[in-house]
Amino acid sequence: MPTDDASRGASQRLEGVRERIARAAHLAGRAPADVTLIAISKTHEAEAIRPLIAAGQRVFGENRVQEAAAKWPALREETPGIELHLVGQLQSNKAEEAIALFDAIHSVDRPSLVVALARAMDKADRRPPCFVQVNIGDEPQKGGCPVEALPVLLAEARAAALPVAGLMCVPPLDVEPAPYFALLAKLARDHDVMALSMGMSGDFETAVTLGATHARVGTALFGDRA
Numbered sequence: 001m002p003t004d005d006a007s008r009g010a011s012q013r014l015e016g017v018r019e020r021i022a023r024a025a026h027l028a029g030r031a032p033a034d035v036t037l038i039a040i041s042k043t044h045e046a047e048a049i050r051p052l053i054a055a056g057q058r059v060f061g062e063n064r065v066q067e068a069a070a071k072w073p074a075l076r077e078e079t080p081g082i083e084l085h086l087v088g089q090l091q092s093n094k095a096e097e098a099i100a101l102f103d104a105i106h107s108v109d110r111p112s113l114v115v116a117l118a119r120a121m122d123k124a125d126r127r128p129p130c131f132v133q134v135n136i137g138d139e140p141q142k143g144g145c146p147v148e149a150l151p152v153l154l155a156e157a158r159a160a161a162l163p164v165a166g167l168m169c170v171p172p173l174d175v176e177p178a179p180y181f182a183l184l185a186k187l188a189r190d191h192d193v194m195a196l197s198m199g200m201s202g203d204f205e206t207a208v209t210l211g212a213t214h215a216r217v218g219t220a221l222f223g224d225r226a
């Protein structure tokens with residue numbers, strides 16, 4: 001059981017983030033319920049995650065398959081109804097493990113991964129929704145497919161019967177994120193995908209006003225990572 005202090009802190013942070021999402025949604029004429037808050041628990045131990053589960057949070061995200069595989073089976077055993085999203089880069093040789101463990105994949109970014117995921121889904125007979133990650137700032141070090149490669153990658157994903165739910169991005173650091181979120185939203189409209197996974201602790205309100213359906217928030221819920 002979480003301590004009283006940990007419980008209170010977690011509920012307050014969760015409530016605060018939810019309120020900020022609701023305010024941003026209202027400003028944009030959107031329903032707060034149309035935004036799924038994904039609590040990004042990477043690097044945090046089970047003891048730090050339990051208070052947030054106790055506070056009612058059920059949707060979590062991790063960026064590494066190995067770390068998630070070590071932490072989440074036990075936590076899920078304790079609390080049914082947890083939804084786990086993969087938000088980090090995925091190696092093709094971990095596709096099977098990822099499909100077994102995660103309820104959504106936010107990092108589909110290349111044709112070889114489309115093939116590996118499609119094969120893993122067929123084998124497991126389990127088809128979690130996928131987001132195609134776009135390298136929206138065209139940054140050399142960043143994951144995600146180049147903007148100009150998106151149409152072909154989406155066509156390949158659809159041809160392989162991946163359930164493409166939406167697009168995902170991480171805008172460049174230290175610049176105004178709004179134009180990047182707006183571009184991702186436009187790409188989603190152009191290509192007929194519904195969901196938008198965008199917005200982190202520093203910019204989720206901006207993302208929500210620009211149409212985010214999935215906000216990936218770590219630090220604002222858990223505090224700083226070690």
Ligand SMILES: *Cc1c(COP(=O)(O)O)cnc(C)c1O
Pocket residue numbers: 040042063087088170199200201202216217218219220
């Ligand atoms: C870590 C991470 C987040 C959460 O970042 P915070 O700034 O801690 O909210 C969101 N998305 C991805 C892809 C991440 O790796």
